[in-house]
Amino acid sequence: MNATLPLQTLLESGQPVAEHRPWPRIVVTPEIWKPLSEGLANGSWTLLGLWGEIGMVHLAVWEALEGFYIASLPCPNGTFPSVGRLHPPAQRLERTIADLVGLRPVDALDSRPWLDHGRWPVRHPLGSATAPTSPSPPYRFLPAEGESLHQIPVGPVHAGIIEPGHFRFTANGEAVVRLEERLGYVHKGIENLLQGASLEQAARLVGRVSGDSTVAYALAFARAVEAATETEIPARAHWLRALMAELERLANHCGDIGAICNDAAFALMLAHCAVLREEVLRASAACFGHRLLMDCIVPGGVATDLSAEGATVLQTLLAEFRRQFPPLVELYDNTASLQERTVDTGFVKPVLIQQFGSGGIVGRAGGRAFDARRQPGYPPYDELKFEVPLRTDSDVNGRVWLRISEVRQSLALIGQILERLPSGIVRAPLNLPNQTGEGVALVEGFRGDILVWLRLNADGTVARCHPRDPSWFQWPLLEAAIENNIVADFPLCNKSFNGSYSGHDL
Amino acid sequence: MALITDFLVQGGQMLLILLLAPLLTGWVRTLKAQLLRRRGPSLLQPYRDLLKLLRKEVVLAESASWLFRVAPYLIFAAIWVAAALVPTFASGLMFNWTADLIAIVALLGTARFFLALAGLDVGTSFGGIGSSREMMIASLAEPAMLMMVFTLSLLAGATELTTVARFMLAADVGLRVSLALALLALLIVAIAENARIPVDNPATHLELTMVHEAMVLEYSGRHLALIELAASLKLLLYISLIGCIFAPWGMATAGAGLPAYFIGVAAYLGKLALGGFLLALFETSIAKMRVFRVDQFLGVALMLGLLGALLLFVSRSL
Numbered sequence: 001m002n003a004t005l006p007l008q009t010l011l012e013s014g015q016p017v018a019e020h021r022p023w024p025r026i027v028v029t030p031e032i033w034k035p036l037s038e039g040l041a042n043g044s045w046t047l048l049g050l051w052g053e054i055g056m057v058h059l060a061v062w063e064a065l066e067g068f069y070i071a072s073l074p075c076p077n078g079t080f081p082s083v084g085r086l087h088p089p090a091q092r093l094e095r096t097i098a099d100l101v102g103l104r105p106v107d108a109l110d111s112r113p114w115l116d117h118g119r120w121p122v123r124h125p126l127g128s129a130t131a132p133t134s135p136s137p138p139y140r141f142l143p144a145e146g147e148s149l150h151q152i153p154v155g156p157v158h159a160g161i162i163e164p165g166h167f168r169f170t171a172n173g174e175a176v177v178r179l180e181e182r183l184g185y186v187h188k189g190i191e192n193l194l195q196g197a198s199l200e201q202a203a204r205l206v207g208r209v210s211g212d213s214t215v216a217y218a219l220a221f222a223r224a225v226e227a228a229t230e231t232e233i234p235a236r237a238h239w240l241r242a243l244m245a246e247l248e249r250l251a252n253h254c255g256d257i258g259a260i261c262n263d264a265a266f267a268l269m270l271a272h273c274a275v276l277r278e279e280v281l282r283a284s285a286a287c288f289g290h291r292l293l294m295d296c297i298v299p300g301g302v303a304t305d306l307s308a309e310g311a312t313v314l315q316t317l318l319a320e321f322r323r324q325f326p327p328l329v330e331l332y333d334n335t336a337s338l339q340e341r342t343v344d345t346g347f348v349k350p351v352l353i354q355q356f357g358s359g360g361i362v363g364r365a366g367g368r369a370f371d372a373r374r375q376p377g378y379p380p381y382d383e384l385k386f387e388v389p390l391r392t393d394s395d396v397n398g399r400v401w402l403r404i405s406e407v408r409q410s411l412a413l414i415g416q417i418l419e420r421l422p423s424g425i426v427r428a429p430l431n432l433p434n435q436t437g438e439g440v441a442l443v444e445g446f447r448g449d450i451l452v453w454l455r456l457n458a459d460g461t462v463a464r465c466h467p468r469d470p471s472w473f474q475w476p477l478l479e480a481a482i483e484n485n486i487v488a489d490f491p492l493c494n495k496s497f498n499g500s501y502s503g504h505d506l
Numbered sequence: 507m508a509l510i511t512d513f514l515v516q517g518g519q520m521l522l523i524l525l526l527a528p529l530l531t532g533w534v535r536t537l538k539a540q541l542l543r544r545r546g547p548s549l550l551q552p553y554r555d556l557l558k559l560l561r562k563e564v565v566l567a568e569s570a571s572w573l574f575r576v577a578p579y580l581i582f583a584a585i586w587v588a589a590a591l592v593p594t595f596a597s598g599l600m601f602n603w604t605a606d607l608i609a610i611v612a613l614l615g616t617a618r619f620f621l622a623l624a625g626l627d628v629g630t631s632f633g634g635i636g637s638s639r640e641m642m643i644a645s646l647a648e649p650a651m652l653m654m655v656f657t658l659s660l661l662a663g664a665t666e667l668t669t670v671a672r673f674m675l676a677a678d679v680g681l682r683v684s685l686a687l688a689l690l691a692l693l694i695v696a697i698a699e700n701a702r703i704p705v706d707n708p709a710t711h712l713e714l715t716m717v718h719e720a721m722v723l724e725y726s727g728r729h730l731a732l733i734e735l736a737a738s739l740k741l742l743l744y745i746s747l748i749g750c751i752f753a754p755w756g757m758a759t760a761g762a763g764l765p766a767y768f769i770g771v772a773a774y775l776g777k778l779a780l781g782g783f784l785l786a787l788f789e790t791s792i793a794k795m796r797v798f799r800v801d802q803f804l805g806v807a808l809m810l811g812l813l814g815a816l817l818l819f820v821s822r823s824l
Binding site: 150151152153154158159160161173174261263264265266267268270271272275335337338340341486487488489490491 | 538541542543544631632634635638703704707709710711712713714715790791792793794795796797798799
């Protein structure tokens with residue numbers, strides 16, 4: 001392997017973009033693009049996102065010591081050198097760029113469409129937006145051939161009330177030989193709707209990319225807007241945002257712990273966890289006026305302040321939670337039949353987790369200690385005491401325990417926030433500079449790190465916005481997690497990942 | 507006159523179990539819901555579901571053959587007959603001489619055979635998965651059941667249930683190791699045969715984990731109603747069977763008067779309620795096992811049955 005240049009040295013020869021904050025965005029040439037891809041492939045830095053717009057692709061990378069960078073490659077011919085050829089995690093992102101913008105990755109290993117199933121009235125909705133001329137050819141699933149192998153198509157419509165996604169199993173009896181996912185059934189054209197939207201509309205749209213992490217998305221969008229406009233928001237708003245984010249994490253982790261156990265037919269855990277989750281949602285509604293806290297975070301601050309009664313409601317919630325949660329952990333730990341199902345099931349190799357840069361539960365249960373609250377970090381987490389729980393077992397049991405640890409951390413964080421909440425106003429006017437600006441933000445949602453990049457027009461509307469869900473780097477690992485498992489254990493593995501379909505399909 | 511009474515009592519029992527079966531299913535569901543701090547559906551919900559299904563039209567897969575249409579009737583008939591053979595509130599009924607344990611096992615086996623064929627018939631992958639899993643379970647549950655039958659017949663000297671029940675009611679039976687082993691074996695088989703947790707989950711929505719539900723996934727309308735009713739009857743059958751063999755108290759004998767029959771019915775209802783309660787409690791406290799663990803679970807039943815029979819060869823008093 002060649003010695004790789006440091007990221008900064010590599011990007012020095014590019015053209016930095018002036019109005020891009022807080023990380024540098026650098027316009028590069030194909031000569032820089034290539035070693036950049038190689039650095040991703042040999043693990044020198046991690047892929048954070050890859051997206052396109054007319055005539056340009058953007059690549060977000062992170063290096064532990066040097067920080068965050070965005071490299072932009074102009075594509076005058078409508079093509080760009082494939083990153084996915086060297087670095088597999090980029091493959092689905094490239095296929096998406098080809099579907100949405102029409103920029104073609106050269107020498108890509110997989111040229112099949114990804115989100116576009118040939119059912120849209122337009123092709124390349126973010127690019128030329130032309131009507132499709134010919135029907136697209138049927139989708140080819142990757143072959144797995146051999147005697148006694150058979151295929152099991154599952155979905156996109158499932159027997160339970162969950163989001164749609166297609167899973168193609170090739171199995172030998174009960175043993176899974178290959179799993180291939182096909183997603184894109186809930187593509188809503190959000191990026192297209194965002195173009196030209198006012199900030200108010202855009203905040204609502206981004207808050208609905210994936211309903212269960214609406215706080216994290218709204219926070220990422222708001223932070224990106226504030227970065228682009230160089231707006232400082234009041235301290236109290238920062239703290240209230242963190243409070244909402246932790247409430248969301250608490251509710252979702254609690255629901256997930258119950259749902260994983262329910263997939264092993266242990267409905268008792270689900271029943272108790274659902275009660276706890278409901279208590280969080282009701283407290284959220286009482287404090288901020290919305291059960292899921294939708295539209296509570298807006299660019300410039302938060303929409304509603306926390307009243308004194310609200311703080312009491314949350315204190316009661318904390319006390320109640322601290323009383324009810326430990327017995328549930330004990331129940332999980334002491335039910336041997338449940339442990340039998342979760343231990344060693346759905347193991348993901350830590351090497352793959354590092355390669356894909358998976359964040360959130362999937363990453364931290366497999367030894368990748370990345371948490372956007374720490375790196376890049378954002379207020380008020382620099383002033384709060386919390387740990388980032390880490391495990392190395394990387395199986396369903398590990399992911400359940402990691403959620404349990406994170407619930408405890410969130411409880412402690414909410415306690416600290418309530419205790420030290422600064423006073424003052426909660427919203428500041430945006431500092432619209434009458435010129436284009438670009439901003440980016442990385443925020444830790446309950447699934448992992450959410451990236452939002454945007455460019456604002458001079459009139460304050462959104463020129464281009466790209467929200468990237470953490471599931472992009474988790475879904476591919478599910479295909480690997482099911483290896484050496486049996487078909488009947490797939491629901492358990494899938495639930496322990498709990499990837500977002502909506503956030504991924506956009 | 508005696509013939510007419512006998513006939514009425516026998517007919518009454520057949521109708522009784524048919525009417526009671528959905529109630530038992532509803533009872534177990536309600537109890538499970540309440541154990542999970544939910545209110546749960548009404549006890550009568552299974553009747554309403556059956557009525558709804560009977561009124562709905564049948565949607566048939568294009569690839570379904572005649573077998574797929576005939577199978578629900580065959581399955582229902584076989585299980586109803588098998589359930590009717592088990593003495594419930596009274597022994598020594600008109601057809602009880604046919605109430606042979608081996609005949610019951612054979613009838614249940616026939617029903618399963620047709621259900622598995624129907625699962626394969628439409629050619630969907632889920633039907634195939636369900637049928638293959640069901641046959642794996644059956645290949646272990648049936649021998650275990652037969653070993654339990656042999657233990658009983660060695661003790662009671664017959665495989666006919668009336669004789670077995672009479673033998674168990676006799677004072678000199680006492681506590682026996684072989685009977686305890688047989689009871690355990692029968693309980694395990696009953697859980698597996700009725701597709702309950704930890705072998706299968708009757709309430710699951712996860713198509714990849716289903717066994718029984720995967721086989722009947724393509725059924726609708728009156729076909730589904732018959733299959734659901736047959737599943738309820740099967741649960742009733744196993745609880746009745748356990749009650750008849752291991753707790754025959756209160757059962758009326760042949761030709762007893764009306765009061766004895768009333769006591770018999772009351773005792774029977776009590777046994778069903780208790781059986782349903784214990785089932786709900788057990789199902790709530792345990793997670794489903796991995797599909798490849800089911801063979802070990804049923805292997806235990808087989809070994810217990812075998813051990814019970816062997817012990818009796820060593821000594822008739824064990």
